Amino acid sequence: MQLFYNPNISKLEKEVTFDKEESRHIVKVLRMKDGDTFKITNGKGSFFSAEMINANPKGCLVKILSEEMQQPLPYQLHLAVAPTKLNDRYEWFLEKATEIGISEITPIICDHSERKTIKPERYEKILQSAMKQSLKAYLPILNEAVSYKDFINSEKNSEGLKCIAHCEETDKKSLKSVLKPNQKITILIGPEGDFSSEEIELAKANGFIPVTLGESRLRTETAAVVACHSVAFVNE
Structure with a gap:
């Protein structure tokens, strides 16, 4: 199935026009023409069956034929992950987490962070591409980068399971041992x-459970993907 993304489609739409960039890809690269049918998602849970009625590379016009809803994830997973020194590693995490299943992502700037800026436009494109590639109808929410302390403060009164994965030799539980199906979960992954030590204590003081992801010392992006998969596995 060929899947495209258009955030502006609603249930009331009968015709939709793609922007110039996507239209050029559809016509010039994929060589789609009038009469061809395909699927579109708005990233909010809907799949729309559509038919090309004007294959214009400057603005494709399509007719909406029908709509169906994709079942949402049985869990809500929010990963707060420090940006990696090498940007492509963070992009790899975004791609794989979207393919596996994630609800929300927040880049957090920590005491030991070497990268303190992100490229939200680039990250959004990666999320969109991964959503389409994995045939998902829900686009993960990408929040603005925030300081670690601001994030903790924003989570003070939040519901659900809250965990911090760190490498210090202190008492920690296995992430898998604290997970249950159908939960709302927030997991912190550091740089x-x-x-x-101060960040760990602050998290614990605000209800975050220290957890381990296994015996190996993992890179930031690997730890984030392992955490994401662990949550998805518990919900299978």
Whole structure:
């Protein structure tokens, strides 16, 4: 199935026009023509069956034929992950987490962070591409990068399971041991230099459970994907 993304489609739409970039890809690269049918998602849970009625590379016009809803994830997973020193590693995490299943992502700037800026437009495109590739109808929410302390403060009164994965040799539970199906979960993943001791204590003081992802010391992006998969596995 060929899947495209258009965030502006609603249930009331009968015809939709794609922007110039997507239209050029559809016509010039995929060589689609009038009469061809395909699927579109709005990233909000809907799949729309559509038919090309004007294959214009500057603005494709399609007719909406029908709509169906995709079942949402049985869990809500919010990963707060420190940006990696090498940007392509963070992009890899975004892609794989979207394919596996994730609800929300927040880049957090920590005491040991070497990268303190992100490229939200680039990250959004990666999320969209991964959503289409994995045939999902829900686009993960990408929040603005925030300081670690601001994120913790924003989560003070939040519901659900809250975990911090860190590498310090202190008492920690296995992430898999605290997970249950159909939960709302927030997991903190630190930078290459790990969370500082002060950050760990702040998280614990605000209801975050210290967890381990296994015996191996994992890179930031690997830890984030392992956490994402662990949640998805519990919900299978």
